[in-house]
Amino acid sequence: MRRRVALRLGAALATGAVAAATGVMLSMPTASAAAAGATGFATQNGGTTGGAGGQTVRATTGTEIHAALCNRASRSTPIVIQVEGTINHANTSQVSGGSCSTAGGVIELKQISNVTVVGVGGGAVFDQLGIHIRESSNIIIQNVTVRNVKKSGSPTSNGGDAIGMESDVRNVWVDHTTLEASGGESEGYDGLFDMKDNTQYVTLSYSTLRNSGRGGLIGSSESDVSNGYVTFHHNLYENIDSRTPLLRGGVAHIYNNHYRSLNESGINSRAGARAKVDNNYFEDSKDVLGTFYTDAAGYWQVSGNIFDNVTWSSRSGDTNPAGPNPQSNTTVSVPYGYSLDAASCVPSVVSQTAGANKGLRVSDGNCTPQTPGPTPTTPAPTTPAPTTPAPTTTPTQPSGPNLSLGAGADGSSKADGTSYGNVRDGNLSTYWSPAGSTGSVSVKWGSPTAVSKVSIREAAGSAGAVRSWRLLNHDTGAVLASGTTAGVVSFPRTTLSKITFEIIGAQGTPRIAEFETYSG
Template sequence: MRKGISFISVLSLFFTLLLGFNYTTTLGSTMIYSDDFLGVTSGNLFTTSYKSLPNDPSKPMYLKTGGTVIAGSSTVTLDGGRMTIGALSTSSTSSSSTPGGVFDLSGNYRIVLNVSSKGGTSSKKFQVYVDNNTTSQSNSIHGGASKVYEETIGNLSTGNIIIDSNIGTQNSFIQIRTESGGSVTINEVRIETQGGSSPPPSQPGFSPNDEFRIISRFSGKALDVINASQENGAEIVQWDFNGSSNQVWHLIPDGQGYYSIANKNSGRVIDVYNWSTANGGQIVQWDSWGGDCQLWSVNDLGNGYYSIINKFSGKSLDVYNFSQQNGGIIAQWEYLNGHNQHWAIEKISGGSNPPSNPTPPPSGSMFDLVGYAALNGGTTGGAGGDVIYVDNGADLYQALRQKRNNNTPLTIYITGTITQANSSHSKIDVKDVSDVSIIGVGTSGELDGVGITISRANNIIIRNLSIHHVRQGSGTAIEITESSHNIWIDHNDFYSQTDVHKDYYDGLVDIKRNAEYITVSWNKFYDHHKGMLVGHTDNESLKADKITYHHNYFYNIGTRLPLIRYADVHMFNNYFKDIFGSAINARMGARVRVENNYFDNVGSGQVDTHAGYIQGPIGWFYGSSQTGYWHVIGNKFVNCPVSNYTSTTTFNVPYNYSSVLHTADEAKDLVLQYAGVGIIN
C-alpha cells in the first residue's frame, strides 16, 4: 500500500490556516458582499459617499431603521440600534411586502459578522434578520423564519459569528439589530454563497502519438520528473525546459473525456499519490493502471492555456505556493483560476530546441527612477542608512513602528512570506515615517493575504515583492493615503483571482487622500477585478495628484487601470492585455497623458450606461458627474472595441523621461521580459 508524504499534508494545512485571521472563506464559495468599514464615520455611514448600492449609486448601502448607530475607527456600534444592509428603501416590511434588496440569497449562503466588543444589559438580544426591517420577526415575507440569528448580550462571544442560512430571495437585504439596552460593535461583515465546483471537463483532442511539453503559465517552467527517475513514486516538479525526455509527455485519451499523462523517459503516468483528496496532495509518477487518480480532464481556457483537473479528487494540477524555482513542487489544489494552475501544452515536433534563456536585464538607466516621484526632492527610500532583514510580519511591523522615532534612513529586506499568521496586525502600516525602503530578496519576499498601507509618510520605496490575495486590513494590496508623498512602487507582482465576486477583493494599488508625487513602474498586475484607483471620492479636497505609471503589465483585470479623479496622471509604455471591462477611466476633470502604451484585447465593448462611452482602453465610465480628459499619443490598439481616440486636452508633464521612453511595440517586449519580481534586488 502506498503512503503519502507527511510534510505535504502539514504544509497544506499550514497554508490553509493562513488564509484568514479567524474565519476562512469556503473554497468554491462566491463573495456576495464584504465590508471592513475602513473610512466609515457616523456622518457618512448612511450616505452614498461611504457605500452605494451596486445597481443604483444614488442610494446608500446602509439604512438606519431605528435607535442609535455610531461609526468610526473602522467599526460600527449598534447601541440599541438597527440598520439594514442592501435594502432599496426604508419602507416597512410586512408578511406580504418588502422594499427588496440587492443580494441574491435564493440559495445556501453564509453571513459572517466579526464582533469586536459588546456591552449593556446581558439579557438584551443581538439579532440578524433577512428581508425584515422591523423589530417583529413576523413582519416579513418569510414570516418567523426571517430571524436567522439571535443571541443574548451575555452569551454573545467576540470574534466571528457565522450564520448559515437559505432564507431569502434573489432580491434580499439583511438587518442587524440590538435591543434597547444592549450594545454590539462589529468591524467586518461578509455574505457569501456556499459550495462550488471545478470547471467542467473538455476534450481538446490531443493525439497520443504526439509529444508535448507542459509549461506553467506562472513560472514559465516545465513539468519534470525529478532527477529523470524511472521509479514509481518519483516526484513531479518544475524545471527550466531543456528538451530532456523526462520533460516530454504523451496525453492518452480514455475515450470518456479524460487523459492519462505519460512520461516519455519512464513510461509512467502522473498520479495523485495515495488517492489524496486534500489540497497540497503530492503529485508523482506511477505505473499506469487506469485508476481515477491517474486520469485528468484538460480544459481549454483560451489563449493557449489549459487547466488540468484530476478525475478522482476534482483538484487542479498546481505549482505549489507559487514557486518560481527549479525543483518547485507540483501539487494538487482546489481550482482557483490562478496562473500557477494554468498550463501551456505545446507540441514538440522534430525534437525542437528548447527556448533560449532570457536576456539579462540591461545595464544603464532603464530602471532608474523617472516620473513624478523624481520631483519634489526625489525618492531615495532608505539608501545610505541602516539595513535589517525580516521574514515575518510581526518583525516587519515592529521595525516600521520603531522607525517613527529614528531619523536614520532604513532599508528592510524581506526574506520570507509575510502572512496573517505571523503578523501582529491585519496589515503593515508604513505610517508617520520617512526614508524607508522595503525590498524583497530574490523571489522570496512575499505578502500573502497581508497588505501595506502608506499613511502620512514620505520618501518610501516598495520593491521586488509579491503581494497577493489581500482581504484583511484595508483590503488593498498597497494603499497610499493621508498626504503621503514621494513614493516609488517598483518591480512588484500584484494579483488575486477572478472567479469570485468583483467586490471580494479591493484594489491592488489605491492612491487617495492628498497623496502625491508617486511613480508606479515595472510591476505586474493580474488576475483581479478592480485594479487601482487615484482618488476614492468626488470630493476634490481629498484628491490624489501627480502620479506616473510606466512599464507595467496589466493582465486579466476587470476595470480601474486606473480609475482617476481630479489628478494629473502620466501613463506611458504600459502593456494592457485581456482586460475584460475597461482600462483607463478618467473622471472629475482628471488629466491623463496616455503615451506609447500597447493595448491588446482591452475592453468589453459594451456601452457604458452612465456616459455612453464604449468600454475599452480609455473613457469616462461607471459614475461621477463630470468627465476627465485624455491626451493620446503613440499608442497601439490590437483587438480592442475602440482603436481610434481623439485627444480631449493637451497635457505635458514637468519632467524629462526621454531616456526610458520606447515605442509601444518595444514597450510590450520589454515589459514581458523585465516587469515584476526577480529582475532586480
C-alpha cells in the same frame, strides 16, 4: 458591474480643469530630482530615495518588519528593510515604539518617512496581507509580491487593497512588484494599487497587476480630487475588469504599459482628471480609455499607442469611450525627463522586466531590457540573515507512481499553443509555458493526497530557463520549497488537494513538460 475575473481565473489639482480641457498647457511644480533610481513624478517634490544611507536589516516575518521600524532612533531615521520569505497574518503582529505606529494583520507604514522595503534572496511574498502607507513620505517598495488581499471573507487586510496610500502621503516609488488577486469584488477583493485623501508624487514602474476586478484608483470619490502627479510606466495589467487606473482629478502620466484582457474598461479619466497616455500597447480588451460610470468628464492626451483587438462601446449615458479612434482633448506637460520605447516593442520589454524577481531589469528606452547596477542583495544586512534549510534536491527520478497522471491541472496563465494539462500527461514532448516569463501551474486532486516529492521536468531545449521558483501548498499558501534550479525536490510529507509550482524568475520563456508528484 459584471465580474469576469473569477470566471477566467477560476484642491489644487482640481483648479484649472476647464482650462486644461481647452488645451491650455498644464503647469506643474518642479523640484530637484531624486538620486538615481526613482523615475517619473516620484523624482519631484524633493525626490524619492527611501531608506538610502540608513541601516540595512533583514526580516522574514511581518513582525520583524514592524520591529525594524520601531527600533529606529526616530520616525524619520532612514532604514532599508530586506525581506525574504512569506509574510502573512500568522507572522505579522503589532509592535510598539516611539518611532512607529503599527498594527497586526497589515504592514503599516504610518506616520513615518525614509523607508525602503525590498525583496531579496528567494523572494518576498505578502500573502493575503496588504501594505498600508498613511501620513508618510519618501517610501520605496521594490521587488515584492502582494497577493490575495481581501476586504471581505477571511482573512481581511488593508481594506482589500494590495498596496494602499491615504492621508497626506508624499513621494512613493513602487517598482518591480507583482500585485495580484484571485477574483473581483464579489470574491472579496478590492483594488491592487489605490491612492486617496491627498496622495501625491507617486510612481508605479515595472510591475505586474493581474487577476483582479479593480486595478487601482486615484481618488476615492468624485470629491476626492487632491491626489495626483502619478506616473505609471512599463507595467503589465492583465485580466483586470476595470480601473487601470481610475483617475478622479489630478494628473497622471501613463506610458509604455502593456494592457492585456481588460474586461470592462481600462484607463477611466473622471472628475477633471488629466492623463498623458503615450506609447502603450492595448491588447484583447474593451473600452481601454475614456470616462465611464459617471457624467463628470475627464481628459486625456494620447500619442503613439497601439490598439490591438480592442472593442469599443457606443457612447451612451455615462459610457463615454475615447475610441474607436482616440483623440486628445487636452494638453499635459511633465517636468521630468523620460525615454519612450516604441509601442510595438512594449509587450516584449514588459514581459522581460515587469514584476518581482526579474533582477530589477529596466528598459534603456530603445526596446532593450538591461540589468542595472547592484541587485537588492547588497549591501549585506547588519543583522544576521535567517538560516532556513534548503530543500533537498537530487537529479535522480523518484520511484513509485506519478500521482499527477490522471489528476487535474490549472494555472495563472498560459502561452498560446500550450496547455496546463500537458504537465501531467506523461509526455515530455508537450509542455506548458506561462504567458510571460513568470507564472504558475498547479496539479490538483478531488480528495486530499499525500505528497513528499515533485519532479519538475523542463522541455527539451529549455533546460535551465527556470532561475527562481517556489513550490506552494495551494490549500494553505504555505511554501513547501524554493530554489533556483528546476528538478527533483523533496520536502516534508504534506497532505493537500492542490500543489503549485510558481516561477518567479526565468531566462526567456520557460517550458515545463512534466510536473510529477510522488508520495515518497
